[in-house]
Amino acid sequence: xxxxxxDEQLYRYIASRTxxxxxxxxxxxxxxxSLPTEAxxxxxxxxxxxxxAAESIEPEQLLKMTLDxxxxxxxESAIARFMLILSALYRAQPGNFSQAADIKGRKRIYFSQxxxxxxxxxxxxxxxxxxxxxxxxxxxxxxGRKRLIIEQLMQAMGYSADTIAEVxxxx
Amino acid sequence: xxxxxxDEQLYRYIASRTxxxxxxxxxxxxxxxSLPTEAxxxxxxxxxxxxxAAESIEPEQLLKMTLDxxxxxxxESAIARFMLILSALYRAQPGNFSQAADIKGRKRIYFSQxxxxxxxxxxxxxxxxxxxxxxxxxxxxxxGRKRLIIEQLMQAMGYSADTIAEVxxxx
DNA sequence: GATTCGATCGGAGGGATAGTTA
DNA sequence: TCTAACTATCCCTCCGATCGAA
Numbered sequence: 001x002x003x004x005x006x007d008e009q010l011y012r013y014i015a016s017r018t019x020x021x022x023x024x025x026x027x028x029x030x031x032x033x034s035l036p037t038e039a040x041x042x043x044x045x046x047x048x049x050x051x052x053a054a055e056s057i058e059p060e061q062l063l064k065m066t067l068d069x070x071x072x073x074x075x076e077s078a079i080a081r082f083m084l085i086l087s088a089l090y091r092a093q094p095g096n097f098s099q100a101a102d103i104k105g106r107k108r109i110y111f112s113q114x115x116x117x118x119x120x121x122x123x124x125x126x127x128x129x130x131x132x133x134x135x136x137x138x139x140x141x142x143x144g145r146k147r148l149i150i151e152q153l154m155q156a157m158g159y160s161a162d163t164i165a166e167v168x169x170x171x
Numbered sequence: 172x173x174x175x176x177x178d179e180q181l182y183r184y185i186a187s188r189t190x191x192x193x194x195x196x197x198x199x200x201x202x203x204x205s206l207p208t209e210a211x212x213x214x215x216x217x218x219x220x221x222x223x224a225a226e227s228i229e230p231e232q233l234l235k236m237t238l239d240x241x242x243x244x245x246x247e248s249a250i251a252r253f254m255l256i257l258s259a260l261y262r263a264q265p266g267n268f269s270q271a272a273d274i275k276g277r278k279r280i281y282f283s284q285x286x287x288x289x290x291x292x293x294x295x296x297x298x299x300x301x302x303x304x305x306x307x308x309x310x311x312x313x314x315g316r317k318r319l320i321i322e323q324l325m326q327a328m329g330y331s332a333d334t335i336a337e338v339x340x341x342x
Numbered sequence: 343g344a345t346t347c348g349a350t351c352g353g354a355g356g357g358a359t360a361g362t363t364a
Numbered sequence: 365t366c367t368a369a370c371t372a373t374c375c376c377t378c379c380g381a382t383c384g385a386a
């Protein structure tokens with residue numbers, strides 16, 4: 001990977017051309033420049049291939065994607081970044097995510113495929129669907145807890161402490 | 172300046188398109204993407220070349236860009252779309268925009284380079300800066316008036332009724 | 343009247359902080 | 365009782381329809 005510098009305006013222009021959540025700057029530029037996409041892995045990410053294929057994405061690559069995505073997104077709210085990260089985590093390892101998604105608080109449950117379940121365990125949890133995912137999360141939490149939720153989730157998914165810290169740092 | 176990551180191959184591709192020694196990545200990308208050279212920053216003493224280059228963009232092209240941009244942007248609020256359109260209108264023809272920007276209401280003035288002026292003519296006008304522009308607009312209006320402001324502005328800039336209708340339709 | 347314009351105020355979303363429970 | 369963990373109330377900001385004024 002190489003790093004290049006672009007002015008603010010151009011940066012925003014590129015970001016505005018995002019077609020799929022999680023697209024990297026390279027993906028976007030290649031499309032804009034009508035260049036061929038870079039073989040295998042890029043495709044696996046874009047077209048929701050089989051669960052298996054998706055499972056095989058390297059955590060390292062996920063990390064990069066996630067951070068890029070959050071970076072590129074103009075979203076300034078913690079909720080928006082939270083959702084983006086969760087979406088990326090699911091995309092990289094759906095099966096693993098599902099196993100990890102049963103983390104809960106004292107009364108609340110944090111994830112569910114059924115929003116009703118979130119509503120029933122706790123008041124005003126403000127469930128929202130994680131984009132491109134069958135999962136819903138609670139949303140009525142402070143930013144610290146959003147980080148804790150990601151931390152616990154990623155731990156259960158088997159990420160290293162460093163990776164977790166880096167991701168949480170972006171919320 | 173922002174930093175983006177591109178893969179090796181793409182990096183080499185971009186580098187290979189250098190036309191002038193010392194050209195920045197932004198310059199090259201702008202040329203490859205057929206974007207105008209960098210727009211004038213707020214308040215800056217504008218260099219004539221930039222100004223002239225920007226003025227010469229075809230209205231047709233602007234229209235397409237504008238609509239695309241608004242379309243692609245995930246911005247949900249009328250205000251966000253409003254700002255995007257104004258920004259694009261300025262970018263395409265800064266001088267023309269400046270001449271047209273003196274439209275006003277009964278008490279309020281709609282545009283100014285000085286937010287204070289907007290604050291002073293009217294209560295709670297909620298001025299916001301038009302992105303990449305020395306101009307500020309009032310923001311505390313209903314959506315209908317936002318359309319009217321764009322309509323009047325574009326009329327004063329000399330756009331055809333069809334074009335105006337199409338753009339207003341996107342607000 | 344009819345129409346245009348202004349800006350108040352209600353509603354929604356976000357999330358810190360006050361409150362509760364273990 | 366004291367503290368740490370968790371909850372959810374409630375305040376703040378942003379948006380823009382609605383209603384009042386010209």
